[in-house]
Amino acid sequence: DSGVTQTPKHLITATGQRVTLRCSPRSGDLSVYWYQQSLDQGLQFLIQYYNGEERAKGNILERFSAQQFPDLHSELNLSSLELGDSALYFCASSVGAGPSYEQYFGPGTRLTVT
Amino acid sequence: GNSVTQMEGPVTLSEEAFLTINCTYTATGYPSLFWYVQYPGEGLQLLLKATKADDKGSNKGFEATYRKETTSFHLEKGSVQVSDSAVYFCALSERSTLTFGKGTMLLVSP
Numbered sequence: 001d002s003g004v005t006q007t008p009k010h011l012i013t014a015t016g017q018r019v020t021l022r023c024s025p026r027s028g029d030l031s032v033y034w035y036q037q038s039l040d041q042g043l044q045f046l047i048q049y050y051n052g053e054e055r056a057k058g059n060i061l062e063r064f065s066a067q068q069f070p071d072l073h074s075e076l077n078l079s080s081l082e083l084g085d086s087a088l089y090f091c092a093s094s095v096g097a098g099p100s101y102e103q104y105f106g107p108g109t110r111l112t113v114t
Numbered sequence: 115g116n117s118v119t120q121m122e123g124p125v126t127l128s129e130e131a132f133l134t135i136n137c138t139y140t141a142t143g144y145p146s147l148f149w150y151v152q153y154p155g156e157g158l159q160l161l162l163k164a165t166k167a168d169d170k171g172s173n174k175g176f177e178a179t180y181r182k183e184t185t186s187f188h189l190e191k192g193s194v195q196v197s198d199s200a201v202y203f204c205a206l207s208e209r210s211t212l213t214f215g216k217g218t219m220l221l222v223s224p
Contacts, residue, residue: 002157033211043158043203043214056211090157092212099146099207100165105157 003027004106006091012112018079021109025072025093031055032074033094033103034066038087049074050097081113116141120204120215127194127222135189135218137178137204145206147171147180147187152201152217161189161202194222 003026013019025032034046036059045058049068060066063081068074078085088108094101121136139145146165150158162171167182176191187204199222204215 002159004157031210035212042216043212045211045213048211056209058211092158094210097210099210100163101210102148102160102163103212104160105150107157 002104002106004091004093004104006089006106006109008109009107010110010112012114013081014114015081015083017081017113018077019081019111021076021078021089021091021111023074023076023091023093023106025074025091026104029093029095029104030072031094031097031101032068032072033092034060034074034076035090035092035105036087037090037108041087043090046076048097055097078111083113086111086113116145116206116208116213118204118206118213118215120202120218123201123217123219125218125220127220129196129222129224130193131222133189133191133194133198133220135202135204135220137187137189137215139185139187139204139206141185141206141208143208144182145208147178148205148207148212149176149178149187149189150203150205150214152203154200158203194220196222196224198222 046060048056092103149161162173164171164180
């Protein structure tokens with residue numbers, strides 16, 4: 001158990017809908033990252049927050065947004081869903097925000113868009 | 115941009131065999147390097163890391179050495195077990211975000 005929790009574990013929804021994925025980092029970690037894992041794209045970085053502020057942005061679509069709240073939990077919002085958004089979405093957390101900090105991953109949320 | 119290239123799998127071995135999974139990287143600066151492991155149905159677990167050239171990361175019998183001259187970070191284990199069957203990801207971090215390779219599936223048979 002990494003100490004990172006994600007809810008829900010599974011999500012099935014229809015095209016055009018909007019969903020929210022939730023992540024609670026390990027106790028004491030200030031940085032939260034979101035990654036998408038799909039068969040064709042592999043593991044891709046989406047976005048990072050550090051202590052409530054957006055720190056880095058990767059291949060995140062405009063239909064996706066995220067935020068980190070004062071209690072440090074984070075939410076990833078996916079809207080106008082398409083079939084191609086079906087994937088595993090992982091949250092990770094680390095103590096700091098530099099390249100040498102170890103990132104601890106949650107169990108993931110499996111999103112299926114039908 | 116940054117990229118990580120791993121050998122394609124699956125790698126199929128018998129128990130107690132020697133394991134090597136090749137990983138090379140491209141980066142503009144001096145990244146930190148990581149190996150993560152993903153067991154079926156689970157999230158990624160950090161296996162080992164190295165933050166500068168010639169550093170050796172090790173954990174649970176796995177080792178990898180940061181080779182700047184060949185831009186490589188190959189994963190090795192002297193004697194694999196059935197329980198090592200999983201997907202292994204090589205990754206680099208230059209600022210703070212991880213860039214992953216495509217993963218290599220390892221299958222170990224008794």
